[in-house]
Structure formats: C-alpha cells, structure tokens
Amino acid sequence: MQRSATIAVLVENEAGVLARVIGLFSGRGYNIDSLTVAPVDEAGKLSRITVVTSGTEMVIEQIKAQLDRLVPVHRVSDLTLEGPHLTRELALIKVTGRGEHRVEALRLADAFRARVVDATTESFVFEMTGNAEKIEAFLALMRPLGLAEVSRTGAVAIARGSSALAA
Amino acid sequence: MSATQAHAPAATEHRSGAEVVLRALKDQGVDVIFGYPGGAVLPIYDALFQQNAIRHILVRHEQAAVHAAEGYARSTGKVGVVLVTSGPGATNAVTGLVDALMDSIPVVCLTGQVPTHLIGNDAFQEADTTGITRPATKHNYLVKRSEDLASTIHDAFYVAKSGRPGPVVVDLPKDILIKAAPYTEAPSQEEPHRSYRPRTEPDRNTVLEAVRMLKRAERPVVYTGGGVINSGPEASRLLGEFVRLTGMPCTSTLMGLGAFPSSDPLFLGMLGMHGTVEANLAMHGCDVMLNLGARFDDRVTGRLDAFSPGSKKIHADIDPSSINKNVKVDVAIVGDAGRIIAALIEAWKADETPVAKEAQSGWWKNIHEWRGRDCLRYVQSGSIIKPQHAVHRLFELTKEDGRDTFISTEVGQHQMWAAQYFGFEKPNRWMTSGGLGTMGYGLPAAMGVQIAHPDALCIDIAGEASILMNIQEMGTLAQYRLPVKVFILNNEYMGMVRQWQELLHGGRYSESYSDALPDFVKLAEAFHAKGLRAETADQLDGVIREMLAHPGPVIADICVAKDENCFPMIPSGAAHNEMILGPDSDGNARAVTDEGKVLV
Ligand SMILES: Cc1cc2nc3c(=O)[nH]c(=O)nc-3n(C[C@H](O)[C@H](O)[C@H](O)COP(=O)(O)OP(=O)(O)OC[C@H]3O[C@@H](n4cnc5c(N)ncnc54)[C@H](O)[C@@H]3O)c2cc1C
Ligand SMILES: Cc1ncc(C[n+]2csc(CCOP(=O)(O)OP(=O)(O)O)c2C)c(N)n1
Ligand SMILES: [Mg+2]
Numbered sequence: 001m002q003r004s005a006t007i008a009v010l011v012e013n014e015a016g017v018l019a020r021v022i023g024l025f026s027g028r029g030y031n032i033d034s035l036t037v038a039p040v041d042e043a044g045k046l047s048r049i050t051v052v053t054s055g056t057e058m059v060i061e062q063i064k065a066q067l068d069r070l071v072p073v074h075r076v077s078d079l080t081l082e083g084p085h086l087t088r089e090l091a092l093i094k095v096t097g098r099g100e101h102r103v104e105a106l107r108l109a110d111a112f113r114a115r116v117v118d119a120t121t122e123s124f125v126f127e128m129t130g131n132a133e134k135i136e137a138f139l140a141l142m143r144p145l146g147l148a149e150v151s152r153t154g155a156v157a158i159a160r161g162s163s164a165l166a167a
Numbered sequence: 168m169s170a171t172q173a174h175a176p177a178a179t180e181h182r183s184g185a186e187v188v189l190r191a192l193k194d195q196g197v198d199v200i201f202g203y204p205g206g207a208v209l210p211i212y213d214a215l216f217q218q219n220a221i222r223h224i225l226v227r228h229e230q231a232a233v234h235a236a237e238g239y240a241r242s243t244g245k246v247g248v249v250l251v252t253s254g255p256g257a258t259n260a261v262t263g264l265v266d267a268l269m270d271s272i273p274v275v276c277l278t279g280q281v282p283t284h285l286i287g288n289d290a291f292q293e294a295d296t297t298g299i300t301r302p303a304t305k306h307n308y309l310v311k312r313s314e315d316l317a318s319t320i321h322d323a324f325y326v327a328k329s330g331r332p333g334p335v336v337v338d339l340p341k342d343i344l345i346k347a348a349p350y351t352e353a354p355s356q357e358e359p360h361r362s363y364r365p366r367t368e369p370d371r372n373t374v375l376e377a378v379r380m381l382k383r384a385e386r387p388v389v390y391t392g393g394g395v396i397n398s399g400p401e402a403s404r405l406l407g408e409f410v411r412l413t414g415m416p417c418t419s420t421l422m423g424l425g426a427f428p429s430s431d432p433l434f435l436g437m438l439g440m441h442g443t444v445e446a447n448l449a450m451h452g453c454d455v456m457l458n459l460g461a462r463f464d465d466r467v468t469g470r471l472d473a474f475s476p477g478s479k480k481i482h483a484d485i486d487p488s489s490i491n492k493n494v495k496v497d498v499a500i501v502g503d504a505g506r507i508i509a510a511l512i513e514a515w516k517a518d519e520t521p522v523a524k525e526a527q528s529g530w531w532k533n534i535h536e537w538r539g540r541d542c543l544r545y546v547q548s549g550s551i552i553k554p555q556h557a558v559h560r561l562f563e564l565t566k567e568d569g570r571d572t573f574i575s576t577e578v579g580q581h582q583m584w585a586a587q588y589f590g591f592e593k594p595n596r597w598m599t600s601g602g603l604g605t606m607g608y609g610l611p612a613a614m615g616v617q618i619a620h621p622d623a624l625c626i627d628i629a630g631e632a633s634i635l636m637n638i639q640e641m642g643t644l645a646q647y648r649l650p651v652k653v654f655i656l657n658n659e660y661m662g663m664v665r666q667w668q669e670l671l672h673g674g675r676y677s678e679s680y681s682d683a684l685p686d687f688v689k690l691a692e693a694f695h696a697k698g699l700r701a702e703t704a705d706q707l708d709g710v711i712r713e714m715l716a717h718p719g720p721v722i723a724d725i726c727v728a729k730d731e732n733c734f735p736m737i738p739s740g741a742a743h744n745e746m747i748l749g750p751d752s753d754g755n756a757r758a759v760t761d762e763g764k765v766l767v
Contacts, residue, residue, distance in 0.1 A: 065488035
C-alpha cells in the first residue's frame with residue numbers, strides 16, 4: 001500500500017546539506033514529489049526542508065531513518081503521520097490572451113482567491129496560495145484560457161496545535 | 168560551517184594550518200597515518216617531517232592507504248587515518264571509502280584541495296572531492312575558513328566513530344594549510360554534538376519483551392554480525408556470556424566472525440549464501456530469531472519472501488535505518504550491541520518466565536542432525552591440493568605457531584574458504600571486504616594490521632587474480648619491513664566468477680581464466696620478499712611452516728585444484744532450505760530461476 005508523506009526536516013544551515021538530502025533520495029531511488037528549503041532560524045543556523053514523498057509504509061520508514069542519520073539533520077517529523085497539519089504552496093501563474101478568455105480567467109481567479117500581481121493588456125500574473133490540489137485545479141481551468149507559464153514553490157507544511165518542531 | 172562550532176572552546180595559539188591539522192590528529196590519539204604526497208598536501212608533509220609524534224606510512228596507491236587504515240581500524244577498534252592529495256589522490260581513495268562505508272569501518276581521510284580562490288576553476292589537480300565522496304562517506308567537510316579547521320577535524324573523528332561507524336572525508340584547501348590558523352581543543356565527551364547524537368542505551372522494556380519472547384521460544388537462534396565487532400571486545404565477551412547463559416544456538420555473518428568462538432559447541436558456523444547447513448536450516452526453521460548487529464544482507468537472507476518464514480524476529484542495531492530495511496521485524500532494539508547484550512543478560516536473570524527447555528532440546532536434536540551432514544567435508548586425495556585443505560592446514564599450523572594471528576582476505580572463493588575453514592576465536596582478528604567485495608583489499612588491510620600489531624602474525628589469504636589488484640603494496644612491506652604473509656590459493660581462475668558461470672551460464676567461461684600470470688615466486692623476490700611455492704599436497708605443510716618461520720614478508724603461491732567450487736551454496740533467488748551441497752548433490756544450474764539470475 002502506497003501512501004504520501006509530508007516530512008519536515010530541521011537541518012544545519014550549512015553548505016552541502018541540500019545536496020545530501022537530494023542525493024539520498026536519488027541514490028536510494030525514493031520519490032520526491034516536491035521539496036522546499038529555506039533558513040528558518042538565522043541565529044540558530046537552522047534551515048527547514050519540507051519533502052513530499054510517496055511509497056509503501058516500509059519505504060517511508062526507511063526515508064525517515066535515512067534522513068535522520070545524516071549528520072547535519074536535527075529533527076525529522078512525518079507530518080502526515082503525526083496528525084493534522086497545514087500544507088501551503090505559492091504559485092505565480094501567467095495567463096496571456098485577449099477578449100472573452102481574459103475576462104473568464106479573471107472571474108475564475110476571483111473564485112479561487114488568486115490575486116492579480118501583474119497585468120498588461122495581453123497578460124495577467126496571478127498569485128495563489130493553497131494546497132497542491134487547489135493549484136492543480138486552477139491550472140486546469142487556466143489551460144484553455146491561455147496559460148503561458150507557471151512557477152511554484154512546492155509545499156511547505158506545519159503541524160496544527162501548540163506543539164512545535166525545534167532542534 | 169562546521170557543526171561543532173557553537174560548542175568549540177575558545178581558540179588558543181596560532182600556527183600554520185598544517186601544524187594545526189597534526190596537532191588535532193595527535194589530540195585525537197592518532198599515532199600513524201597512511202598516505203601518499205602531492206602538491207596540495209605538501210604543507211602537511213612538511214609539518215610531518217618536523218615532528219615525531221605521528222608516523223607516516225607511505226603506501227604505493229591511495230586505494231591501499233584506505234584499506235590499510237581499515238585494517239588498522241578493524242584490528243584495533245581505533246579510527247584509521249588517511250592522507251592523500253587533491254584530484255587523482257582523492258579519486259583513487261574512493262573505492263576504499265565506499266568499502267569502509269559498506270562495512271561500517273571508522274576512517275578519517277584527509278584530502279588536499281586546490282586553494283579556496285581557485286575552487287571551481289578546473290585548476291590543476293582539482294576534483295570536486297566533497298561532491299564525489301558525498302555518497303561514498305558517512306559525512307564529509309570542505310574547510311573554507313581557518314577558524315573551522317581544528318574543530319572540523321575533531322568533528323570528523325567524532326562522526327567516524329560514533330553510532331554506526333564509517334568513513335569521513337575532510338577536504339583541505341592548500342591556502343588553509345599554509346595560513347596561520349587558531350587551534351581549538353576537542354570538545355569534551357560530555358558536550359552533546361549539535362545535531363548527531365546516536366542512541367546507544369537500549370530501551371529496557373523492549374529488552375524485557377525480547378527476553379520473554381526468547382524464553383518462551385521452542386526453536387530460538389542467535390544471529391550475530393559486524394555490529395558486535397564494531398561495539399568493541401567487551402560486546403563479544405558479553406555475547407559469549409549471554410549465549411552460554413541461554414544455551415541458544417549461535418550463528419554469525421561473514422562480518423561478525425570471531426565475536427563468538429568458532430570452537431564452541433553452541434556455534435553453528437557462518438550462515439548465508441556459503442554458510443553451513445546447520446546455520447541456514449536453523450535460521451529457516453526457528454520460531455524466534457535474535458539478530459545482534461547484523462543487517463539482513465541479501466547474501467544472508469536469500470529469497471526474502473522465503474526467509475525464515477515462521478519466526479518472530481528481534482533486531483538489535485545501533486542504526487535505526489537498518490531496522491525494517493529488508494526484513495520486517497517484530498521487536499526492534501536500538502542501541503549499542505554491547506549495552507544491549509548486557510541488558511539482555513540482566514533481564515534474562517531477573518525475569519521469571521520459564522524457559523521452554525523441553526522443546527529446545529528437541530530443537531537441538533534437529534541441529535545435531537543437520538550438523539551430522541558435515542557439509543564442509545572435503546576429501547584431500549592425490550597430489551592436487553584442495554583449496555579447503557590448504558586453508559585448513561594453514562589454520563592448524565598457525566595454531567601450533569601460537570602467535571596472535573590476524574587474517575585478511577581478498578575477494579572470491581578463497582575468501583569463503585577462509586571464512587569456512589579458518590576458525591576464529593576472538594574478535595578483531597578477521598578483516599574482509601564483505602559489503603563491497605573489493606578485490607585488492609586484503610594485502611593493504613594486512614599491512615595496516617601489521618603496523619598496529621608488529622609482533623602478530625598477519626596473513627592475507629588471497630586469490631591469484633585479486634592479489635594483482637594491489638600488488639604494488641609489496642613495496643610498502645619491504646620499505647617498513649612488515650612481515651605480512653600472502654597466502655595465494657592459486658586456481659588460475661577468477662574462481663568465484665568461474666563458479667557462477669558453471670552454475671548459471673552453461674559453463675561458458677567468458678574471460679574468467681587468469682591468463683599470463685606472473686611467476687609469484689620471482690615477483691616476491693623482485694619486491695625483496697621471500698617467494699615460496701607448493702605444487703603438490705605433500706609440499707603444503709613444509710611451505711606453510713617455512714612461510715611462518717620467515718621473519719620478513721612472504722608470498723606463498725599455493726597451486727590448488729582449478730575447478731573446485733565453493734559449497735554449500737544458496738543460489739541467488741533461492742531460500743535457505745534450497746542449498747546446493749556439492750557437485751554430486753541434486754542441485755545444479757536448474758536450481759537457479761530467471762529471477763535469480765538477475766541478482767548479483
Ligand atoms: C563473495 C562474497 C560472498 C559472501 N557470502 C556471504 C555469506 O555467505 N554469508 C554472509 O554472512 N556474508 C557473506 N558476504 C558478506 C555480505 O555481503 C555482507 O557484507 C555481510 O553479510 C554483512 O554482515 P552483517 O550483517 O554482519 O553487517 P555489517 O555490514 O557488519 O553491518 C553491521 C550492522 O551492525 C550495526 N552496528 C554497527 N555498529 C553497531 C554497534 N556498536 N552496536 C549495534 N549495532 C551496530 C550496523 O548498523 C549494521 O546494521 C559475502 C561477501 C562476498 C564478497
Ligand atoms: C574490484 C573488483 N572487480 C571485480 C570483482 C568481481 N569478482 C568477484 S570474485 C572475482 C574473482 C576473484 O578471483 P581470485 O582472486 O583468483 O579468487 P578465487 O575466486 O579464484 O579464489 C571477481 C572478478 C570484484 N569483487 N572486485
Ligand atoms: Mg583464483
């Protein structure tokens with residue numbers, strides 16, 4: 001039985017740490033559905049990586065154990081397993097065209113709460129946050145309306161409630 | 168940025184980076200390093216020249232430096248240290264690093280690098296060493312700031328030897344070695360590492376659960392591995408105590424040999440692809456299995472869906488990623504093998520659960536029956552030396568010799584015969600390349616062992632093909648007067664390859680004949696060593712005796728049967744109860760399924 005897992009990894013903010021994590025996934029043949037990284041604690045020199053992956057329960061257990069034994073890794077948390085959590089992704093979406101399509105695109109963007117962050121007479125750039133499904137759904141609607149370019153951050157995630165992931 | 172930075176004590180004196188490197192090594196207890204010079208590490212060689220605390224052994228190839236460090240480490244329990252130059256020096260070391268990674272051997276390898284301002288410019292002898300060695304090491308570092316130099320080296324030693332040991336690379340740009348650098352002391356043992364803190368103490372409740380399971384077991388078996396050796400000699404002592412306390416049968420992987428004495432009646436011999444019938448059938452038929460520091464390797468499990476189908480499995484390992492990797496287990500104990508075994512002994516004594524004695528005596532009856540098949544029997548008749556006989560005689564005559572004996576091997580049939588016919592009574596006496604299976608490992612490994620144990624008897628049991636992969640190290644033996652004995656089981660074939668071709672590929676011996684071999688006696692002499700040869704069975708003992716008696720390095724060319732196969736054998740893709748026992752038993756090429764042929 002395959003399942004998807006959103007894993008948060010707290011790491012030393014040092015050169016090579018991302019290469020280690022990506023190398024682990026490619027070297028051992030694990031899936032990466034999305035991966036994001038950014039410093040989250042400059043003073044404490046910590047970065048946070050969010051990986052969305054999928055596999056059997058045994059493979060996901062392996063992925064977590066393999067991540068955890070990397071020397072610069074502080075904490076590994078399987079958000080999917082540990083309970084309710086929030087996942088968000090940011091997308092910038094460029095749609096080009098004129099006339100009816102343009103109006104329709106704007107109307108749908110409004111329904112999806114996508115903001116217009118750039119506009120010309122022939123194009124819009126929409127900014128949208130949400131989970132992957134919501135963004136996919138929006139993109140599917142934009143495709144026939146002149147979808148020209150997409151830039152997505154990949155998922156970031158955090159557990160609900162008061163408990164916090166710390167080094 | 169180094170992980171130790173935050174807790175490194177304040178810097179003291181300033182000296183050149185190279186001197187700081189040596190000071191850090193010395194403070195880490197290093198007395199010998201194996202290396203090979205070049206432009207990028209000249210500052211370290213210059214500093215080495217001006218001190219006496221650390222001895223440098225000049226190898227003849229950087230791969231050999233790493234294997235020598237592995238031999239040193241495996242035979243002493245200390246970290247082995249390597250020093251190589253940038254570019255080709257570092258790339259030559261890579262095979263050794265992967266070997267150490269696969270077999271969990273603690274090694275610190277210092278590599279030279281072009282100066283920081285040239286990194287990325289395709290400078291002379293530049294290679295992306297941290298990039299290349301990232302998947303070849305447990306961890307690696309590139310030192311970019313002089314302030315990080317000492318703390319990074321201290322960190323490298325901590326990482327190499329903590330938790331599951333492994334190789335660590337520290338890449339040292341030349342400008343960092345030349346510039347003055349501050350020295351920082353190693354952090355004290357109590358100070359926790361910023362991010363890497365492997366668990367060593369087992370959970371008591373889990374240990375108790377394991378003990379109860381074992382006490383109720385009707386058909387228990389203990390399966391031990393390299394982790395018991397990694398844990399140190401005390402773990403082996405405790406293993407002996409535990410197995411005798413419980414009376415359970417005990418088998419070992421290739422990497423664990425010596426942790427439990429081979430002469431003990433409770434020992435079933437090695438298990439796995441070339442393991443004994445009694446060990447493999449005990450694994451197949453047991454109802455409770457206790458894995459202590461072994462990793463359910465494919466050479467051990469055979470076909471996974473038929474591996475020990477009826478048993479509850481307990482797995483004790485220091486690395487949580489070893490648990491449930493290949494085989495799903497029922498009870499997992501994370502911690503150091505020695506502490507786990509100590510906790511098992513304590514819990515066994517304290518817990519009141521009655522032992523299923525009666526059932527266990529029936530189990531032993533089965534085991535005695537399997538043992539009665541005497542699967543390692545061979546017949547030495549006629550004048551052609553059987554390779555098994557050669558190893559057996561070597562074993563007997565080294566026992567007579569009485570010196571502390573360390574055996575290393577190359578890779579192939581001779582390696583398996585060494586494992587089967589040389590009995591190990593103590594840990595740390597057996598060096599072999601198990602996980603990577605690196606031909607060319609044995610001679611440099613023996614060299615490293617001999618450096619650590621100058622008065623011991625160090626023998627590389629070799630094949631004629633493997634030995635040529637690092638034969639240049641005979642020069643190192645000569646230079647340092649290291650009396651290593653190279654005992655070649657010369658079957659004129661890459662025997663292990665030939666065996667697979669016989670059993671799996673219709674006897675088409677494609678490129679597995681060792682053609683145009685050198686005259687090993689003359690080769691020994693060319694390297695200032697003694698060369699000996701045994702061509703017939705009646706010469707064997709004499710040659711071994713002469714080899715053992717000679718005070719310097721020896722190559723003994725033992726001409727053995729050319730077409731002997733290594734049995735028992737579980738063919739790839741088969742289960743433990745589908746062993747091939749010998750040429751006259753039923754199993755043959757037909758036993759290997761197409762699925763099995765895909766496997767290595
Ligand atoms: C030609 C050839 C044939 C082979 N045939 C066989 C065969 O028939 N039988 C066989 O057994 N092998 C065989 N091997 C070797 C095989 O490939 C593996 O290397 C070997 O089986 C692994 O041994 P191990 O499970 O003891 O693990 P190791 O590789 O020694 O790993 C040690 C395990 O212990 C853990 N550990 C480390 N330190 C500690 C500690 N302090 N405390 C607790 N746990 C710790 C590690 O995390 C790891 O899981 C063969 C190799 C070759 C080259
Ligand atoms: C570096 C390397 N290359 C190739 C192999 C594949 N291989 C395994 S055993 C073997 C033959 C070894 O021959 P020899 O040293 O004569 O030993 P024998 O099996 O004859 O005892 C080969 C080529 C290997 N293990 N290592
Ligand atoms: Mg051979």
